[in-house]
Amino acid sequence: MKRMLFIYVWLVLSVSAKAEVATKDLSQHLQPTVFAVTMVMIHDVVNPPAASRFYTYCLLGAHEIVARHQQTVVSPTTFIRSLGQTNLETARADNYQIAALYCILETGRLILPSGYMLEDEEKKLLDQLRAEKYPEPIIQQSVGVAQEMAKKVLAYAAADNYRNLSARTRYRPSKADGFWYPTPPAYIEAIEPHWRIIRPMMIDSCSQFRPKPPVAFSKDTTSEFHKLAQEVYQIGNKLTDEQRFIASYWDCNPFAVNTSGHMSIGFKKISPGGHWMNITSLAATKAKLSFDNALMVQSLVAMTLMDAFISCWDEKYRSSRIRPETVINRYINVRWQPLLQTPPFPEYTSGHSVISTAVAELLTYLMGDNFSFTDNTEVIFELPERRFTSFRQAASEAAISRLYGGIHYRDAIENGQDQGRAIGEFVIERLKKAGIKPIF
Template sequence: MTIYSVRSWCIYLSMILVIAACSKEDQAPPKTTIAAAEFTPQSNAAAAVPVSWYQLEFKLIRETPGFSPPVAARALAYTGVALHEAVVWSDRYGHSLSGQLNGLSNVPRPEWGKRYNWELAANSAMADIIRNLYPNASAANQALITALDSTNKAAASGSCGADEINRSVNFGKQVAAAIYTWSTTDGGKDGYLNNFPTDYVPPVGPAFWVPTPPAFQRAMLPYWGNNRLMVRPASLETAGIAHPAFSTDTASAFYKAAYFVYNKVNTLTPEETTIARYWADGGGTFTPPGHMLAITAQLITDNGLSLTEAAKLFAQAGIGENDAAIVCWKYKYKYNLLRPVTYIQTYIAAGWNSLIGTPPFPSYTSGHATFTSAAGNILADYFGSGFSFTDNQKVAEGFTPRAFNGFQQMIDEASISRVYGGIHYQFDSQVGAQTGRDIALRVLALRY
């Protein structure tokens, strides 16, 4: 990538930034009680800073080797936590996630009585955490990180004095360093380097997963379910909800579930085919978690959320996606259920193939359903369950925007898309959506 193209990309992002006067907000005290007169309301345009970073992060997910859906979800989550902790002290009612998230403590606080520009703090924190979370990004994309950091800093500095600029930037860096250090202890730090560990030996038997067409790859991230959840469960994680018992009897629930997939793929309507392809989000895309965070960014921009509101919502959605990946992958490798293509080719129709490629990990439960339900329920909590919106995220890929009358409609469509695609049983999606909702409720129970 040339210097010109780096600058052009950053100019494109900076067009959404509004250069505002320097924010002169005093630091909130440790106990979030302070007279209203001591605060200056933030401009809603300040949310453009984190949105610009997420737009770059979606590009990084697409182009950086190893960022499969769980790895991407993890990076998006730590980005959101760093953002939240960098700006939470600008909100008199805000609560740090330190002491609430699993293993997170001693996150830096601003100096009492000092003035901070929270846009600068947010920008600095996001620049540093993203550099650390994508260490294998290409040189061109590393240059984009540096350029966006500089562009946002110039736009947000306004009339700030040098002391306030340095103090704000350094605080963001301190927060990012603390969040990154915490991230290194969760079990997933080097996941991007080892998506397909060679030491994993899958169980053998007619009900168990085997590599699937078209690539017949090894099992992806079989140990991801052992990673640390960000939100402590109210009780020890249960074994999950069991799927219908494996059977080849044509009268059994399992056979009927597989036959439903077989028949559905063979009789798809044009709209069902579009839905399957729209939600595919496979290799080389921003992945299902990235799709959810892209919708979050779009809604933040469309609805003019403030910096603190945006930070809260980005953090919630990211935490939900991270924990959705861990719980879903835990169940995938607990049950190790074979994919529909394996069952159908063996017991129903040897020449049958799914509409979209089957990903390289077990079927139960559905990652798409879990990811979309976790984020969708979090977004519904903020905007309202009946909030109508249009997802514009796939226009560049040739898709027409998809309009929804509420977040549950989005969850249902993304969940059934995997059945239309021929890669999941209906019960995979149904239980995945239930799991995602349970995760969302845990995330929403925290104080932000």
């Protein structure tokens, strides 16, 4: 009788333990999983617009998996027009959080140029789950669901015109006055000149949020344009230590090249979107968001980044405005150099201003206007942590950093902020209609 009682108690405790493990929140695994994708993109020197696209698709399937298991999470099919008729049906996962985590890595493995590097991350994740006593059948079934979803996301991504970029007519910069032209030291060709054809996620079209026209180029020393160029020149000549640090902190230039004589050395850095993805992870951790909410916020930020880059790049190659470095070297001081290396694409509008402001508006809606946080994103690049009192403060600093860095005129920054704010407000209204409310 005692033996039977012992077996009964053991069975009850065993079933209870398995149930507890199966329902345990896996939030602690989300940030490392997304950051693993970031590290592969740094390795591949993925350009900023493309990085936003990769983040979006890596998180899209995971978002949908969570939404299919939790009614509190709104499915992306409700606010992404092009996704409405797409078949993302999959089997229910024994553990949807495992499936979502693995889906992020599996999608990255399939879509990134060096995606094979994520195979080790997949193995590491599964080993960690086994160490946490997750039963093997649950792990394997959840992995199967993730793999199926990743393939469906890749099929959806294949129709967004990305494959058509290489078939477009090669971009040839104009040599006429006032137009962008490759800059030193590497004189890299224009990055993603046809990005406007990429299918957006939430905005209606690439030109929906067309900003004010830039101040017209002029050689006249009394012109408004000359005043803009002089401001960049003068500020660059008398930067404070704080301004230098702010410019370096938000540099986020994957194309940095240092030259010494005939030798050129490339330095790999995080993209601007990658910086904001990590800020989102840090904020979710500080707010102690559940796995479901944290993943949804990451996904929404990625989509907003993607749309903001599409909008910004549409304007960049419409106006194709000349960079301050080129203007100053031609008309003011041939020896002048900006603090930061000029990125290889036209100047107007400022990408940092557009994408940072758009994301800050979204995060402010979801997590509050006075959400303070400490950003450690740049620590791996040997820069210290930086504390911000709000997402908008961080976005404002990211925007003005481009003036300190000598790579943008003031109107590109301020009009870029207006453009980003309009995108952010549109995204928020779209999410409100889909039933997404503030979560913190």
